[in-house]
Amino acid sequence: MAWQQSYRGTFDEAYLLSKSVEVRKQEFISRISADSYFDYLIYKKQIPIGILILEADSKNVLEIESLYILEAFRNVGAGSAALAFVVKTAEALGKRKISLWTLECNKRARRFYEQNNFVVTGEKRTIYRGDSFTQIKYSRLLSGRVEEK
Template sequence: MAVDDCAEVAGIRIRGWRHAYEGLVPQPYLDGLDIAADADRQRARLLDGDRRVVNLVVDGDGGGELLGWVALGPYRDGGTRTEDAELYALYLCPRHIGRGVGRALLAAAVRHGTAAGHRRMYLWVLKGNVRARRFYERAGFTADGAEEAFEVGGAMVPEVRYVKDLRG
């Protein structure tokens, strides 16, 4: 991912939130998401230069339209980063869901985590996001029993943690 991709990635992320989280998080929160502000945050993170965080994008036809984005880095256990990997985000343009783009991005993230020597990869998914949970389960991730909620738009939204062993 390059700095020039940040606006398009922000659009992918926000359209992804609106598509995947409808009915799971408050609608006023989803309606208030701002692509320009998100692009500014993406740019700042990328320019910050934390080389431990990897951002990958899929360019559909080589013509510049991005189809999806994934971000991964060290697992965050509270405020501490561990030796394990964490999939921070995986979002697609909604019209490309079910076409293999997500599988390709997830496979690239797993390959990157494995090549970096991580033993496990974790991710958090909204408990009510059944489609995403099935997607990760088909890719070999399993819920490990950890759950926590986070506040979004004045509501507490439960998440479930998944893990995949990267050692083979």
């Protein structure tokens, strides 16, 4: 639901509805045995309010695959708390950097990541979600780490 709320008005409604709870559940089940993925539910007082999916995509990078918070719980610190958790997880895994992709047109998400020390890398890609969309890549170097050349 948080994913659908995040993209309502951007993605075509038929596409949003095609990603039902059952479809998302099957995606989760297919990833659960992969060593490189980490799936989390975000809770506030025993109420699930969002989802966080991480991928250890290389020996030095932890990628945020998904971070979605229900609308009713946005702008109250849940996203920032989730990012703090991502930083601790990356450090515990010995990663140098955290990366993510977001829609170029998603100004709210871009502002959130930029306020949390992520910078645009200059990389772009096109995805299809009922139509073509451009994504841009962000990264955040962990404190005390040096970028490899």
